[in-house]
Amino acid sequence: MDKLIPDPPFNTTTPNAEALRTEELLKDREAIKRALNYYLDPPAPYAPTPRRPSTMYMIAPNMDTESLLAQACESLASASVLASDFATHLIGPQRNTVLAIQQIIMLAELAVNRALDNVDPQV
CATH class of the missing domain: 1.20.5 (Single alpha-helices involved in coiled-coils or other helix-helix interfaces)
Structure with missing residues (x-):
């Protein structure tokens, strides 16, 4: 204009x-x-305030380490089974991706099992 x-x-x-x-x-x-x-x-x-996580799903602060590790181990085992079942319905690269995710879950499960053994050795 x-x-x-x-x-x-x-x-x-x-x-x-x-x-x-x-x-x-x-x-x-x-x-x-x-x-x-x-x-x-x-x-x-x-100034930005520090991030405060939501307390909607909060683990009780007085939970012992052994119980937490046992729960994490069971959750990882369930996730591994879910990934394995899901992979059976896929083909090609998608199947490979899901199987890789399952392998990562299994490695995490092994690490949690080792930590659980360190907390409460089964001699």
């Missing part, structure tokens, strides 16, 4: 014109610095 009236030229006839222009530039720079500091480095009340 064209303007009907052009911007007025900068008035250089006044003796203080250069000083006024410098003052305006300094004010602009200060405003820019304030805006950047506000958005890039927010003041304390606007």
Whole structure:
């Protein structure tokens, strides 16, 4: 859209014109610095709060390590069976991907079993 009236030229006839222009530039720079500091480095009340996980599904804090490891082992065993059953219905690269996921689950299950043995050795 064209303007009907052009911007007025900068008035250089006044003796203080250069000083006024410098003052305006300094004010602009200060405003820019304030805006950047506000958005890039927010003041304390606007600082991000630390993340607090949801307590909807919370494990009781007084659970012993052996019970937690046993539950993790059972969950991993179930996930391994689910992945194995799912892989039987797939072919090609998708089947290979699911079998790789199952192998990772089994490795995690082995690690949890070893930790469980370390907590309560079955001698």
